[in-house]
Amino acid sequence: MKSLKMLLRFAIVGGLILLLLIPLTMIRGVINERSAYRDEAFARVADSRAGAQRLVGPVRVVPWVERQHVEVVDAKGNKKTEVQVTEGHWLQMPASLDVGGEMLPSQREVGLFKVPVYSWSGQLKATFAADDYPVKPGRSYGQPYVVLGVSDARGLVGTPDLRVDGKPVRLLPGVGVASQVGRGLHAPVAGFSDSQGGTLAGSSIELQLRLDGSRALSVVPVGDDTTIALRSRWPHPSFSGAFLPNERRVDAQGFNAHWAVSSLASDAQAQLRAEGAVDSQAVTVSLVDPVDAYTQADRASKYGILFVVLTFVGFILFELIKSLRIHPLQYLMVGLALAIFFLLLISLSEHITFWKAYLVSAVACIGLQAVYLAHVLGHWKRGLGFAAMLTLLYGALYGLLVSENNALLMGSLLLFVILALAMWVTRRVDWYALGADLK
Secondary structure, eight states: OHHHHHHHHHHHHHHHHHHHHHHHHHHHHHHHHHHHHHHHHHHHHHHHTOOOEEEEEEEEEEEEEEEEEEEEEOTTSOEEEEEEEEEEEEEEOOSEEEEEEEEEEEEEEETTEEEEEEEEEEEEEEEEOOEEEOOOTTEEEOOOEEEEEESOGGGBOSOOEEEETTEEEOOEESOTTOGGGOSEEEEEOOOOSSTTOEEEOOEEEEEEEEEEEESEEEEEOOSSEEEEEEEESOSOEEEEESOOOSEEEEETTEEEEEEEEETTTOOHHHHHHTTOOOGGGOEEEEEOOTTOHHHHHHHHHTTHHHHHHHHHHHHHHHHHHSOOOOOHHHHHHHHHHHHHHHHHHHHHHTTSOHHHHHHHHHHHHHHHHHHHHHHHSSSHHHHHHHHHHHHHHHHHHHHHHHOSSSHHHHHHHHHHHHHHHHHHHTTTOOHHHHHHHOO
């Protein structure tokens, strides 16, 4: 019968742990909801300022119109000749493309949320080789022009400075017939000596522009040989896209990254000619905070059930070893105090820096439980002992949260150490005898 009582005690504690999953899950829902509000703030900044920017080009476009006389048969069987008109364009990619510049970071505040934005002072240099275009009967070529794809032209500050073969050329809005580059700008360049075709002379293009955007900048490597060099004072870049930097330096003062991409390794040219999407071939740099408050709070909440389990295990050991009687409602009170820590953490971190929010939340919850447990466990030393254990747990958890690359390793080691300590402390316990002595 006494063994059944001990088994019932364990069952009740297990049920309380499952019950506490409800508030912990609700708190995680609050964290996800606040994170969604932050994403809405990002969208508001993108709508009012400029969103993530994608740069395509420059590429040279040659539109053409082809007229052919074809013989058709109408419904009555009569033959007649009609003129069939076909329109299209040639795309010529640069033989070499150099893209560089500095991303000047800042932050925009939308309510409680801060959105990382940048202003890119960009420089582009492209060279186009001479190209022969076929002479076809009935085909005539139009005015060639250079196209630069910019995903959000609202981010352009001032008028970009474009020079073709050293001469200034005015950029015009739109991309003409080259819709595959998305939105952007274009500028007419020197054309054929004969509109029926022939050789389009080579040229060099230099462009300087200032482009505002938020969160990310992407560059599509459309050249036969493309080099990209980007730098910024932002200390937490995220490099993504089809190609990672060949060289990079990231430290507290910012980052400096270099790419060298050949058309032999990239499908960007083929996708542009096929009028497909080229986003998958872009080189992307994002300005992120790898351990922002919501990521840290969400990561912390995942350890909430571990805090509850460890605390309840300590209570059970006190009950069995010290012959204390702790009511299930007292278990529940302590579990709720552990859960409320995570709600305090996320609410405070929206107003003060994360480490201060963590410190205030931890001190408040540990102090509350120290006073409460001193009465529950029958002595102030026992309350302080449990408070010291919780302090160690909160300290270990903070180490997990601020570690970007070693969180999994540190978490695994923490669990191993805790299990090893529990096994060491209880290695000489006679559980049958404790069950027989349980009141």
